[in-house]
Amino acid sequence: MRKVYLDNAATTPLLSEVREAMMPYLGDIFGNPSSLHDWGDGAREAMDRARTQVAQLISADPDEIIFTGSGTESNNFAVKGLALAQQAKGKHVVVSAIEHFSVLHSARTLEKLGFEVSEVPVDKHGVVDPDNVLRQIRKDTILVSIMHANGEVGTIEPIPEIARITRERKIPFHTDAVATAGITPVNVAELGVDALSLAGNQFYGPKGVGALWIRKGVRIMPLLDGGIQEEGRRAGTENVPAIVGLGKAAELAKTHMTDRIKQLTPLRDHLLKELPGRIEHVVVTGHPQHRLPGHASFCVEFIEGESILMLLNSKGIAVSSGSACTSRALKASHVLIAMGLSHEIAQGSILFTLGIDNTNEDIDYVLETMPPIVDRLRQMSPLYAKFSKTVKGGK
Amino acid sequence: MRKVYLDNAATTPLLSEVREAMMPYLGDIFGNPSSLHDWGDGAREAMDRARTQVAQLISADPDEIIFTGSGTESNNFAVKGLALAQQAKGKHVVVSAIEHFSVLHSARTLEKLGFEVSEVPVDKHGVVDPDNVLRQIRKDTILVSIMHANGEVGTIEPIPEIARITRERKIPFHTDAVATAGITPVNVAELGVDALSLAGNQFYGPKGVGALWIRKGVRIMPLLDGGIQEEGRRAGTENVPAIVGLGKAAELAKTHMTDRIKQLTPLRDHLLKELPGRIEHVVVTGHPQHRLPGHASFCVEFIEGESILMLLNSKGIAVSSGSACTSRALKASHVLIAMGLSHEIAQGSILFTLGIDNTNEDIDYVLETMPPIVDRLRQMSPLYAKFSKTVKGGK
Amino acid sequence: MPVYSEKVMDHFMNPRNVGEIENPDGVGEVGNPVCGDMMTFYVKVKDNRLEDVKFRTFGCGAAIAVSSMVSEMAKGKTLEKAMKITPRSVADKLEGLPKQKFHCSNLGAQALNKAIKDYLSKKKGGGKK
Amino acid sequence: MPVYSEKVMDHFMNPRNVGEIENPDGVGEVGNPVCGDMMTFYVKVKDNRLEDVKFRTFGCGAAIAVSSMVSEMAKGKTLEKAMKITPRSVADKLEGLPKQKFHCSNLGAQALNKAIKDYLSKKKGGGKK
Numbered sequence A, B: 001m002r003k004v005y006l007d008n009a010a011t012t013p014l015l016s017e018v019r020e021a022m023m024p025y026l027g028d029i030f031g032n033p034s035s036l037h038d039w040g041d042g043a044r045e046a047m048d049r050a051r052t053q054v055a056q057l058i059s060a061d062p063d064e065i066i067f068t069g070s071g072t073e074s075n076n077f078a079v080k081g082l083a084l085a086q087q088a089k090g091k092h093v094v095v096s097a098i099e100h101f102s103v104l105h106s107a108r109t110l111e112k113l114g115f116e117v118s119e120v121p122v123d124k125h126g127v128v129d130p131d132n133v134l135r136q137i138r139k140d141t142i143l144v145s146i147m148h149a150n151g152e153v154g155t156i157e158p159i160p161e162i163a164r165i166t167r168e169r170k171i172p173f174h175t176d177a178v179a180t181a182g183i184t185p186v187n188v189a190e191l192g193v194d195a196l197s198l199a200g201n202q203f204y205g206p207k208g209v210g211a212l213w214i215r216k217g218v219r220i221m222p223l224l225d226g227g228i229q230e231e232g233r234r235a236g237t238e239n240v241p242a243i244v245g246l247g248k249a250a251e252l253a254k255t256h257m258t259d260r261i262k263q264l265t266p267l268r269d270h271l272l273k274e275l276p277g278r279i280e281h282v283v284v285t286g287h288p289q290h291r292l293p294g295h296a297s298f299c300v301e302f303i304e305g306e307s308i309l310m311l312l313n314s315k316g317i318a319v320s321s322g323s324a325c326t327s328r329a330l331k332a333s334h335v336l337i338a339m340g341l342s343h344e345i346a347q348g349s350i351l352f353t354l355g356i357d358n359t360n361e362d363i364d365y366v367l368e369t370m371p372p373i374v375d376r377l378r379q380m381s382p383l384y385a386k387f388s389k390t391v392k393g394g395k
Numbered sequence C, D: 001m002p003v004y005s006e007k008v009m010d011h012f013m014n015p016r017n018v019g020e021i022e023n024p025d026g027v028g029e030v031g032n033p034v035c036g037d038m039m040t041f042y043v044k045v046k047d048n049r050l051e052d053v054k055f056r057t058f059g060c061g062a063a064i065a066v067s068s069m070v071s072e073m074a075k076g077k078t079l080e081k082a083m084k085i086t087p088r089s090v091a092d093k094l095e096g097l098p099k100q101k102f103h104c105s106n107l108g109a110q111a112l113n114k115a116i117k118d119y120l121s122k123k124k125g126g127g128k129k
């Protein structure tokens, strides 16, 4: 059976070049980077190199990179750490309604600590209107966190426009770039933000490593207290092999970004265009143009996403029905609901996230495999039965 | 030149069996464990296996294991998470004066959030007297955190005796077992604790992974908010290869623990006994008997630890002058000061932490190499010059 | 352990008794798309036994497998026995369900129950007529 | 980048001018074991120049390298020039010091200064006698 992995938003495979770069650090160069002897030197040098590679990916200064254990940790660190560091100035935080749970739930934790959180709505394509951000900003707003792109619907947000608003008011602005860094161009100066999260496993790097970029001079409270690693901002023995892998993946992402985008975009467009042609009552979710290069997301009416996912899996196709970390939760995606979709339609969410291994044939295989699956599930669906009786019966 | 690594407390080398176990997860089995398709299955199964292996190492239930990114994260999670979850009952926390900074600084952060923290003193061997714990406990004490063994001086603490006190009073008791788990027997039931931290890179497993064991029914607030990974208690895409490595290292540690202890203890004892015989004015730090099997620590009078470390390094010997994560900080170890040593003597701290690769010849090499180094530094030392003039001159 | 047992996968991939009964003796509908699952059960009763059971389900893999299993367990049983099918017994027959999916087995037993009660109340109503 | 520059390592491994001057013209002692570093500088002055400089240092690698470098920089200089040796110039000559170790270069310059001042004050005192 054909095997087609189309769940690159959940995690990407590790490039062999990245694995090769990591190997020495799973072998002879095993020292602790904090150690002052020769065994520490190799690890420390490797980390410095990786820091430069990651910094170059986002056109930042290496000193401004803090390595973390995941995109989630970067987001928790940024949201809680920036808010807690500025709390003398105010206790109001602004986020969008479609942030990843690592931002939203961090904001909820801040509420428990006495902060107030305002959510900026999005339009039907999942776009945050900068004017709506402005409307939420108050005198005591000390943090704005709006994602660069949403992993579920692929929409890219107007970060530079929002940054203009926050900069004028000197409010620290964090963006969750986990879905974009290493995939589309990310330049911290052009974005105009003050802090930015990224994660290795989104762009063919290892799991278990992320980074937070934070502009020099912006104060942050550590999430992980302890030793003096990362200039005292993130304690704990560093995950050297994963950090090396992140660095290598960043270097490769920078080098090949244009080519990768050129490869993915037509495949994505083909899927976005063809699938609704082959299956009735399918809605494309997210922005038609301003979306991630490999990201095609839909809602299939009258049926539920997980069952589509499982039947596609039985045909060798890996997809997701929402963000991976909520895949076993039951509720409809907060992202789709925020975009104004009904729960009924939101339950039919299915997303194809393409990677550099995908080909035209993969997409054709999906286009061929999916209609009978949808058909089969609709035959089982009481909602479809009702729809057929009323609307179709009425024809 | 002979190369002798004696800094296993900073980090251990990765066993080749562990590396082999990890490799598939750096290769074909790259899926996200939260994914519902076949690509997720392999990752999920591997995590379940690792969870069981880690649980078995400490005689716990696999459901009670939460994977983290480091020993530091486990400690932050435990101290902050347990305290915040119980804060309705009280806001007083008890720790020992010689905890690792990941516990001490977490407690300091709790102070900023309105908690009170009491520090239990230690005796000259670094032992916490359970009666002194009892003395610190108040009506509003909601957490006690005392380490199982100290990484700097190797002293093993009387955890079961302390647990008897906390259990009677139904106060959650966390122990930082980063220095013991995988090295000496750790059995959560026998220890009687409610939560326990461990880290992979202390027992020939990978960096970037740790675990927190937490007894069923004990409430904890997440440190990393976000997705529903680890039953909603630790969000973020799991570091599958490292978790697999932790599991394998745990399995090997359990199997070989007795042999490893048998190998290390005589080497350690040889060093502990011989070094003070070859160098005048050397103090053994930590407990003479109740100490980690591979742990030999000293203070060399009149000179400073880092310079000893650097000269030993120039002879191919890797040691530490304190805990790795403070090795570039300047102050004398809080552990040694708490044990009643003067700053002057504490500055001469040097520790040898043996691992399974070490041999008798390694120890002999140290015993031979170290005296001239100490001599050389003492010739440079104004403290030694003064001492010679007064004491020696007086003879 | 994969997310679903082999039994769940079997019933999901090859669901039994999918569809609608024409002129059913009872219909039971539970759930709604907001909670993520929705099931409609149809029963045909003869001599106090469930001669036929069919269902339509909108929902996750577990919801579909549960519906199928409930229909299989119920078919041929007396009404009394069919009404004793519990969420637990459904989950057990499926060789377990993930914790978060247990509510699906609740729904399945509920929908069947509702269909039987519908039949009973109609019969009563019909008897009165 | 390793923790210490090659220059620091060279001066640490082969420190210049270690020891004590018998009957020194000036002595300067700074630091103490609590702060982690302690330095004693001895100077011999001839014709307003530092004819000899020696030191003893208790401290980390940087402290020892700084002492050695300061002694080397100072030796042969006029008192005025020697007193103009700054922490920055010492660090620069050592091709940089890690941030946390910068205070060592403060100490080195201070100790030398103190030794020179000791000489000057003694001379003044001697002149008066």
Ligand SMILES: Cc1ncc(COP(=O)(O)O)c(C=O)c1O
Pocket (backbone or CB within 6 Å): A009, A010, A070, A071, A072, A073, A075, A100, A102, A147, A149, A150, A151, A152, A176, A177, A178, A179, A199, A201, A323, A324, A325, B227, B235, B236, B237
């Ligand atoms: C936009 C965004 N932010 C954060 C995350 C969290 O990343 P992780 O689960 O790797 O910690 C994700 C995950 O896919 C994401 O898409």
Ligand SMILES: Cc1ncc(COP(=O)(O)O)c(C=O)c1O
Pocket (backbone or CB within 6 Å): A227, A235, A236, A237, B009, B010, B070, B071, B072, B073, B075, B100, B102, B147, B149, B150, B151, B152, B176, B177, B178, B179, B199, B201, B323, B324, B325
């Ligand atoms: C007792 C103890 N606890 C916690 C830690 C922190 O571990 P890590 O730096 O790997 O996070 C250490 C480190 O050596 C330790 O010895």
